[in-house]
Amino acid sequence: MYRQLIEALKAWKAKLNRKPLIIEGARQVGKTWLMKEFGRVAYKDSIYINFDANPQMETLFAKSLDAQHILAGIELYSGKKVDPENTLLIFDEVQEVPRALSSLKYFCENAPQYHIVCAGSLLGVALHQGTSFPVGKVDFLKLAPLSFVEFLQAVGQENFANQLLQQNYVMTNSFHDVYTEWLRKYYIVGGMPEAVQYFADTGDFTEVRAIQRRILNAYEQDFSKHAPSEIVPRLRMLWHSVPSQLAKENKKFIYGLVREGARAKEYETALMWLTDCGLLHKVSRISTPKIPLLAYEDLKAFKLFLLDVGLLGCMAGLSEQLLLNGSQLFVEFKGALTEQFVLQQLKLQEQLNIYYYTNERSTAEIDFVIDNGFSVVPVEVKAETNNKAKSLKTYMDKFQPQLALRVSMNQYRKDDNLINLPLYAVNQMAEVVQTTLQN
Known part of the structure; x- marks a missing residue:
């Protein structure tokens, strides 16, 4: 299935001032599939992390928001090496671990070479409920049902x-x-x-x-x-x-x-x-x-x-x-x-x-x-x-x-x-x- 938004994702990858990307959209409009498909067609490797009911990730982000600390934990969790230019990091249901959202600020400021895309079915609700959010430190795209x-x-x-x-x-x-x-x-x-x-x-x-x-x-x-x-x-x-x-x-x-x-x-x-x-x-x-x-x-x-x-x-x-x-x-x-x-x-x-x-x-x-x-x-x-x-x-x-x-x-x-x-x-x-x- 082809989704036109994948062209916007490829353009995001090529941006010189690229920031961590958040894909917004309702449940079941295909956000997870799109992120994985983007990783498949545009990168040598991708690491998918679902934050829903994931105590290991919750503990990792609770300890420190330092980008290098988080990357080391992700490598242990996935069993893969994170290559800044060739690995896509996929954070799914990211609103379930609010500190993971907060960490995007530090990736933007201190480790902008890493490619991170995030999504969450109830992300918009979480943001309005006061979740600490990296204002100005992320890019956004919206995914809707198929046109x-x-x-x-x-x-x-x-x-x-x-x-x-x-x-x-x-x-x-x-x-x-x-x-x-x-x-x-x-x-x-x-x-x-x-x-x-x-x-x-x-x-x-x-x-x-x-x-x-x-x-x-x-x-x-x-x-x-x-x-x-x-x-x-x-x-x-x-x-x-x-x-x-x-x-x-x-x-x-x-x-x-x-x-x-x-x-x-x-x-x-x-x-x-x-x-x-x-x-x-x-x-x-x-x-x-x-x-x-x-x-x-x-x-x-x-x-x-x-x-x-x-x-x-x-x-x-x-x-x-x-x-x-x-x-x-x-x-x-x-x-x-x-x-x-x-x-x-x-x-x-x-x-x-x-x-x-x-x-x-x-x-x-x-x-x-x-x-x-x-x-x-x-x-x-x-x-x-x-x-x-x-x-x-x-x-x-x-x-x-x-x-x-x-x-x-x-x-x-x-x-x-x-x-x-x-x-x-x-x-x-x-x-x-x-x-x-x-x-």
Whole structure:
């Protein structure tokens, strides 16, 4: 299975000012596999250490944070010699030994020649809980579920993936129906590596759903195992409310749908926990579409999305047969799957800041508003081929954007400053925006 982030890892290896690297991401998105694969393809040797329930490593780091002391202990533990230029050190579940995180500062300052990559399923939670952290002494990368392009590559459709990567819209328009069919399958399978690998090997949607249920159960077990006991009931209620929140026509998150009479203050910690560990994405409203969008963020209004479209369908109880039944896929669940899919692909494009817009009376909503640091672009999402978009027209008349995007099941088309982008090409939105604005 090819993950595009491995190219960023190779670039990190080549950096002159390379620092220890932390890979962030939710449980089961493939962090361990990626680190080991990077060690296999880019180094002569690698040493893998899992810090979960590892008393030897806990004792080693408790004694001293001196880099040479730690390296000597790692050599004894692994039975291998650490070559600074040719050995990759892999620290997994590093949040379980907080002093291992702290040691990264000393590797950065005193032993920068060593190559260290780290990951942890609940690392974001650990950092917010006050774990001593080497600020400014580490590099970061984020790993998410497989994108639609990575999914195509995983299921043996590399040629179709390449046409999207090359933005060859003449060709993609010619094979629009093929892309649409694979998109339907991605809506069911999603991007969790285990589900994708099983589907690539067998084509069995039923077992894919069983895998997704196991992943969702594992997440809920994490609530009880790792979260503060006082917020666990609220975590569960908030988590289970997301499909019903997205099923609404107006997808703004409403605390009253979590529990009657619920207030924001009661769920702030639970929401932070779920976003910190990468299970939920929070997209805030902006009141005015101007650069930078962050300056116009409405902290009280937001939408919540899961980390993966396949998990959302599983959680909502949508059968794979229903979803495979032609265009019915794109009208069931009130467009929730489509908006989830688009957000999931946008989050992979780190150069984009993502919000949504409504006017003060909430009579006009733009599903997503993105900025790339230079320009604000409205993104209207349509689950089908119906391109009537009153809200987008209202927005364009009022704000006169240099570029607007309508994402739907229609083929690629450009009309003046409006681009109709097929749903299956959302992966390339950042490049489309940059290329169009430069021209």
